[in-house]
Amino acid sequence: MSPLPLITAQTEEKLLAFLTEHGHTKFRAQQVLDWVWRKRVTTFDAMSNLPPALKNLLAEHFRFHTPEIVEIHGSADTTRKFLTKMEDGSLVESVIIPAAVAENGEKSERVTLCVSSQVGCAFGCKFCASGLLGLKRHLTTGEIIGQILSAETIAEKRVNNIVFMGMGEPLSNFDNLADALEIITSHRGLEIGARHITISTSGFVPGLKKLAAYPRQIRLAVSLHGATDEVRDQIMPVNKKWPLSQLIPALEEWSRGRNQMPTLEYILIRDINDSPKDASHLVRIAKRLHAKVNLIPYNTVEGLPWKRPTEERCRSFRDAVHKARIPVTMRYEKGHDINAACGQLRLRKEQEKNGSTPR
Numbered sequence: 001m002s003p004l005p006l007i008t009a010q011t012e013e014k015l016l017a018f019l020t021e022h023g024h025t026k027f028r029a030q031q032v033l034d035w036v037w038r039k040r041v042t043t044f045d046a047m048s049n050l051p052p053a054l055k056n057l058l059a060e061h062f063r064f065h066t067p068e069i070v071e072i073h074g075s076a077d078t079t080r081k082f083l084t085k086m087e088d089g090s091l092v093e094s095v096i097i098p099a100a101v102a103e104n105g106e107k108s109e110r111v112t113l114c115v116s117s118q119v120g121c122a123f124g125c126k127f128c129a130s131g132l133l134g135l136k137r138h139l140t141t142g143e144i145i146g147q148i149l150s151a152e153t154i155a156e157k158r159v160n161n162i163v164f165m166g167m168g169e170p171l172s173n174f175d176n177l178a179d180a181l182e183i184i185t186s187h188r189g190l191e192i193g194a195r196h197i198t199i200s201t202s203g204f205v206p207g208l209k210k211l212a213a214y215p216r217q218i219r220l221a222v223s224l225h226g227a228t229d230e231v232r233d234q235i236m237p238v239n240k241k242w243p244l245s246q247l248i249p250a251l252e253e254w255s256r257g258r259n260q261m262p263t264l265e266y267i268l269i270r271d272i273n274d275s276p277k278d279a280s281h282l283v284r285i286a287k288r289l290h291a292k293v294n295l296i297p298y299n300t301v302e303g304l305p306w307k308r309p310t311e312e313r314c315r316s317f318r319d320a321v322h323k324a325r326i327p328v329t330m331r332y333e334k335g336h337d338i339n340a341a342c343g344q345l346r347l348r349k350e351q352e353k354n355g356s357t358p359r
Ligand code: SF4
Pocket: 121, 122, 123, 124, 125, 128, 129, 130, 131, 166, 167, 168, 169, 202, 223, 342
């Protein structure tokens, strides 16, 4: 028998449909959501203003559950990475990234959570630890939301900024992602503004097309990492199926009708994509898409051959992009000392479990 669905995985629309079917009003749905998301109760019994029959009905059809937190790693820069165990034993990692100082120099209250969308990943980007073990499965809506609830327990603060940049390709798990986005953005849910949510894709074009039709103003980051098919083919297998000639028009379609610029994420890898010629190809794409560029000097992953370029080479790449009047930032991944790069913590844990050593 499969376990009852999680109450924390119900969108307002789904909960309302359930309650209406059982003869209850919209008001009752609002009361339930208020208990779950405002008052954060963890039992139906605690919903003291509901009639006992409704509490019983809810308990018969839904349950509360948050994933078990199995490891928390803090780092010198206060980024914390944690590993949660799902009910089938799958391990999922997430990263809490507090911003100490806002852009205006004042102390920022921002708490960012980097969320995973799948257990493992099928996309197999050559520089990424998550791809090394392949895809195990999609995360459910409840498991995506569960990471946020766990992060709030660890941080003892509300998360107010979410990036889907953890394990997995979020756009290939679109239905569960879309329900999670409804719960995250709803004012009867976690109430985090759509503009405080970023979805990162490796270039999964069918998912991008769905996202283009999605009505909310979610931010988009594209893991480009190479500005020619030649480079992308070498490090991102997704490009063989959806090359730049398909990816760029899909991004243009997403941009149409939105007042938003996509961000092009570009991991700088020594001798792979860090030459002046690579910079000029990147500039051409960024201009066409009116995109911002975020450069990330590569974080070494044990078992993978790639290397970080020298500081000087990274700086001159950034300067070349900047000179072309493209908004560009260079971000060093926080938590370098705690395996914060995508998938590394889970990979290590799985290897320990299987008694294997990192390659
Ligand atoms: S970078 Fe993202 S899409 Fe690529 S293998 Fe890693 S998790 Fe998957």
